[in-house]
Amino acid sequence: MSSKTKNSFFKTLTSRLTLWYAGLFGVLGLAVFLVVYFSLSANLKERSDAQLLHLATAVESLYNAHGTRAVLAEFQREAHSRGIGRVFFRLLTPRGTTLGTSDMSPWGGLKAGDLQTSKFTEGGIVFRTISIPGHRNKIRVIFKKAADGNVIQVGTTLRDNNLLLEKYRETFGTALSILLICGGFVGWLMARRAMSGVQRVSRAAARIDKNDLDLRVAVGNEGQEIDDLARAFNEMLERIEMLVRELKDVSDNIAHDLRSPITRIRGIAETTLTGKQGMKEYREMAAAVVGESDRLVEMINTMLEIAQTDSGVTELSMQPVDMRQIIDDAADLFLPLAEDKDIDLKTSITSAPLIVLGDRAKIQRVIANLLDNAIKFTSPAGQVMVAAGADAAKVIITIEDTGAGISAHDLPHIFERFYRCDKSRSTPGNGLGLSLAQALVHAHGGEITVTSLPGRGSTFTVSLPLDTSPS
Numbered sequence: 107m108s109s110k111t112k113n114s115f116f117k118t119l120t121s122r123l124t125l126w127y128a129g130l131f132g133v134l135g136l137a138v139f140l141v142v143y144f145s146l147s148a149n150l151k152e153r154s155d156a157q158l159l160h161l162a163t164a165v166e167s168l169y170n171a172h173g174t175r176a177v178l179a180e181f182q183r184e185a186h187s188r189g190i191g192r193v194f195f196r197l198l199t200p201r202g203t204t205l206g207t208s209d210m211s212p213w214g215g216l217k218a219g220d221l222q223t224s225k226f227t228e229g230g231i232v233f234r235t236i237s238i239p240g241h242r243n244k245i246r247v248i249f250k251k252a253a254d255g256n257v258i259q260v261g262t263t264l265r266d267n268n269l270l271l272e273k274y275r276e277t278f279g280t281a282l283s284i285l286l287i288c289g290g291f292v293g294w295l296m297a298r299r300a301m302s303g304v305q306r307v308s309r310a311a312a313r314i315d316k317n318d319l320d321l322r323v324a325v326g327n328e329g330q331e332i333d334d335l336a337r338a339f340n341e342m343l344e345r346i347e348m349l350v351r352e353l354k355d356v357s358d359n360i361a362h363d364l365r366s367p368i369t370r371i372r373g374i375a376e377t378t379l380t381g382k383q384g385m386k387e388y389r390e391m392a393a394a395v396v397g398e399s400d401r402l403v404e405m406i407n408t409m410l411e412i413a414q415t416d417s418g419v420t421e422l423s424m425q426p427v428d429m430r431q432i433i434d435d436a437a438d439l440f441l442p443l444a445e446d447k448d449i450d451l452k453t454s455i456t457s458a459p460l461i462v463l464g465d466r467a468k469i470q471r472v473i474a475n476l477l478d479n480a481i482k483f484t485s486p487a488g489q490v491m492v493a494a495g496a497d498a499a500k501v502i503i504t505i506e507d508t509g510a511g512i513s514a515h516d517l518p519h520i521f522e523r524f525y526r527c528d529k530s531r532s533t534p535g536n537g538l539g540l541s542l543a544q545a546l547v548h549a550h551g552g553e554i555t556v557t558s559l560p561g562r563g564s565t566f567t568v569s570l571p572l573d574t575s576p577s
């Protein structure tokens with residue numbers, strides 16, 4: 107494995123989890139081993155001490171009752187029956203001089219021990235663990251004071267205990283290695299299973315490019331978190347797809363709607379340059395260029411206003427606004443236009459105040475756009491009715507006309523930027539008025555809806571939250 111692949115291997119979550127699992131199993135195993143090991147060795151020591159005490163007490167009673175000769179004979183008998191390499195007995199003076207022993211040939215090098223400094227317990231006992239030079243295993247000894255002050259020493263090798271502990275270490279070492287391997291393997295399996303969903307999502311993400319935005323990640327059954335990830339990923343894709351589609355539509359529309367006035371301006375300029383016109387024609391052409399340029403600037407400004415309102419950048423100067431006043435003013439403003447087209451413009455407004463908290467100029471803009479459309483798309487001798495009322499929570503304004511109406515096909519799209527119904531292409535407009543109205547109404551926390559019957563007319567309804575704050 108090259109160092110680069112090795113590095114990237116250790117960077118994967120699967121490998122890290124595998125190592126974590128193996129490490130965890132290892133540490134837990136080691137902890138269990140240590141606990142068992144120390145309690146086993148303490149147990150073995152206790153058992154040896156109990157045996158030594160038992161032997162020393164028996165020998166001491168014999169010594170107290172029958173004296174030196176009897177006890178020395180017992181030393182030999184007992185040592186031979188238990189094995190002279192396993193246990194030994196000695197009778198010592200209080201200063202440590204040996205008075206008699208069992209067969210000590212296997213215990214070469216063992217000193218009597220400094221009995222002067224030994225701290226005997228109340229029962230006259232001392233335990234010690236001693237190493238004999240040249241011997242692998244240590245020995246455990248007990249010193250027990252007899253009634254006459256002499257000391258009985260019984261010793262035993264710790265070889266059996268050591269062998270047992272060694273066996274235990276070997277067995278546990280093997281078990282620990284197996285545990286580590288199993289831990290690593292189990293960790294690897296679990297990590298792979300947990301990561302398979304994530305890998306599936308990232309593989310799907312890698313496959314997606316700008317032409318495949320409709321691709322989705324299947325929601326499997328790898329667990330709640332992975333399902334949530336797949337779902338969140340799909341929702342994000344949906345939003346991106348929508349944004350890309352909107353961006354494409356808007357850029358298509360901008361290209362289309364900006365091109366026409368610019369082409370017209372260019373046409374006028376070309377005619378001016380090539381033809382031989384009089385001053386009057388030149389003036390007319392210049393006026394036409396100014397008019398087209400104004401239209402362009404207005405369109406660009408409206409587009410900016412919609413974008414800023416939609417994104418919340420626009421600052422609204424909020425104040426209590428009486429909608430009755432706004433509607434009255436708008437009706438006054440549009441009356442001459444309506445009369446010119448022989449349209450009957452009427453208002454029906456409740457007498458109670460209709461106060462909303464909003465930006466007066468922006469709300470005026472909404473009502474003006476809707477009224478302008480109503481008059482624009484209504485034929486002479488038609489009617490436009492503006493009504494305003496309120497329920498418990500909101501002010502409701504309806505602008506109803508008896509005009510051309512909107513087909514069911516166009517109706518869902520009329521609030522989209524640059525959308526104009528086909529038959530409106532001959533009427534002036536840029537398809538931004540309703541988008542702006544909708545953005546402004548939403549910015550005020552309101553709603554705008556439309557119902558329409560082709561050939562019979564349309565009704566636009568704007569609802570804005572009532573201002574309930576105490577005046």
Ligand code: ADP
Pocket residue numbers: 475479480483507509510511512520525526527528530534535536537538539540541564
């Ligand atoms: P514009 O009026 O500049 O074309 P709008 O965004 O205000 O743009 O309106 C979008 C389209 O919705 C209009 O082109 C028209 O086709 C349709 N529309 C809007 N209001 C009415 C109405 N009152 N009656 C019939 N059609 C309407």
